[in-house]
Amino acid sequence: MNNQRRNVLKSGTGAAVLGALAAAGIIKPGVALADWNKAAFEAKSMADTLKALGAGAPVESKDVQVTGPDIAENGAVVPVGVASSIAGTTMVAILVEKNPNALAASFTLPEGTEANVQTRVKMGQTSNVYALVKAGGKFYMATKEIKVTLGGCGG
């Protein structure tokens, strides 16, 4: 138990420090993303995750789509797709707001790869699923609520 608490404390400060560094412009978000983005994946809340990704406050856009079921019977396997029709999309990420760690996966798209990625994620409970898209140095997002019925909560 004690160990777990220490880990939480450690990762919490780590994310904060990295976020602060990114905000101060000491490390560029692109550089921070070069290796597995520990801070972003271990961030607990949406706000911390966005900060760790260097996204700040993404703009909601109709050109970004999240696809998935309205109701997922099994939270362990929820098919989620992200598509963006914004030209020059270089990064897409899938975030599940109420998961212990919001960030599920991020994809870097070289030129020529379409901004249309599908995968499957785990969801602990009914939650908003966010698609975060980076295009031309700006961040955009879209949301979809997916209800999870497994566990008997019924959403």
Added chain:
Amino acid sequence: MGNPMKIRAAAKDGVTEVKVLISHEMETGQRKDANGAVIPAWFITELVAKHGDKVVLQSEFGTAVSKNPYLAFKFKGGAKGDKVSVSWKDNKGDSRTDEAVVN
């Protein structure tokens, strides 16, 4: 090394669609076993897909990606007979690369 991935790549109208099914536990580190001990996290952290030598997708996974991850994406170019390869790396340092021929 893990089990082989299933990779399908199909070219149509100048766009190649790739579908990948990876065999991996993707343990979150949040579950407990029957004795109450935490099962340590074990998940894929990075994945790179290449068309020939060119990187066509680079991704980072967290623990929220489902067990035996599925991934589908499309890139421009690619023709029948080209090679598409996918490599992953997990948090225990294990890795695996598989390739498939575009059809």
